[in-house]
Amino acid sequence: MNNKVKVIPCSGIGKVYGLMAREAALKTVLELCPEKAETICLARIVTGDKEVTDKIEGCDCITVDGCPQMCASKNVSIAGGRVIKEIKVLETVKEHKGKKFGSATQLEDSGEIVVSEIAGKIANIINQNN
């Protein structure tokens, strides 16, 4: 087991906010904090894959949810992860009222900006945590 913070987005697919959650998580673990954070596939968590549930049990996790169902946060908690921060994409989106963020498959510039903001917030939490 490593000490990396687990950044786990929802499996949101088919809507732009799900895409933004995923992209923000990937930007964090691949670009901003590759040494301190990693991501884990939520579908593997909910299907009870032992390899990944062992990885998150008792570990610091940051969840990123694209819709109010909060699938990532709920399921990570159920699987035993310690959710130190629930990121809600919609909270950041609200700060950019009236903008077009893109589609389920492609982000527009405003969408990319929101993703960068969310990833920045997550990176700050990770850096403060270490």
Add this chain to the structure above:
Amino acid sequence: MIENYAILPCNGLDKCAGVISREIGLKLCKNNHNEIICPVFARIADVKYHKITDQYPLLIIDGCATRCASKLALEKGFKVSKKITVTEEAKNNHLELTNTLKLGENENALMDIILNKLATPEEKAAPTSGQANVEYHFDYETFQNGKFLFRVPKNPEIYYNENDCWAYVIGNRARIGVTDFVQQNLSDILYFTPPDMDAEIEQFGEVGEIESSKMLIDLISPVSGKVVLINDTLIEKPELINKNPYELGWIAELELTDFESDKEFLIGFDKYFEIMKKKVEGLK
């Protein structure tokens, strides 16, 4: 072009095969009138997604051999029409996939191959009736007694009762059947009486009958649950139980109701194999 599928990709995040599953799903939806299913949200959005899967044939796209999307479909009882596993397609096409999440030449080539394959009309399958199209793989140990060969699956997902019935458990569902000991002992099986669909079966309750020229036996269910699928083929061809009581001659599938409790009264391969050998030797 392919159209009107309900598409359930695993939407995997930690391997490039999962990313490919997602990209294929999205491409199919972008270019056609397909509906995409969010794999995790599907667990709680019963009404929404059952409506879609009732309307369209379901295409499952798993990234890796963990087959999360298949497991989720099984858990929800979705009817499955077609399944693709990205890593298998890569292997079949001799394409090595990257260890990163960034899609390169091989990954894009594989996506094109899969999309082309799906675009071929004959590749689009009709929906099955009530069957969650899970793949059951059996890994056998054998025991020879005279001219009789007994095969017993040793997969850890398979549980046995001492009545020589097995249950292959995946998620909240189990496929059940009899072992080689039963079919060898009965000799030529002539009749199969299935359980009723939707019947609630208790653990060690009857889940059908099979009859040979030698005897009639009740099938004793290793697990409790609701009958959700019957191997109807056996009604016309009960001899399939003799031919292969695992892959071909399975009896039914049950939606499990209390497997954790049931498990306490079941045995695994090691114990059953020893019991069966003793039974075979006792027949001499």
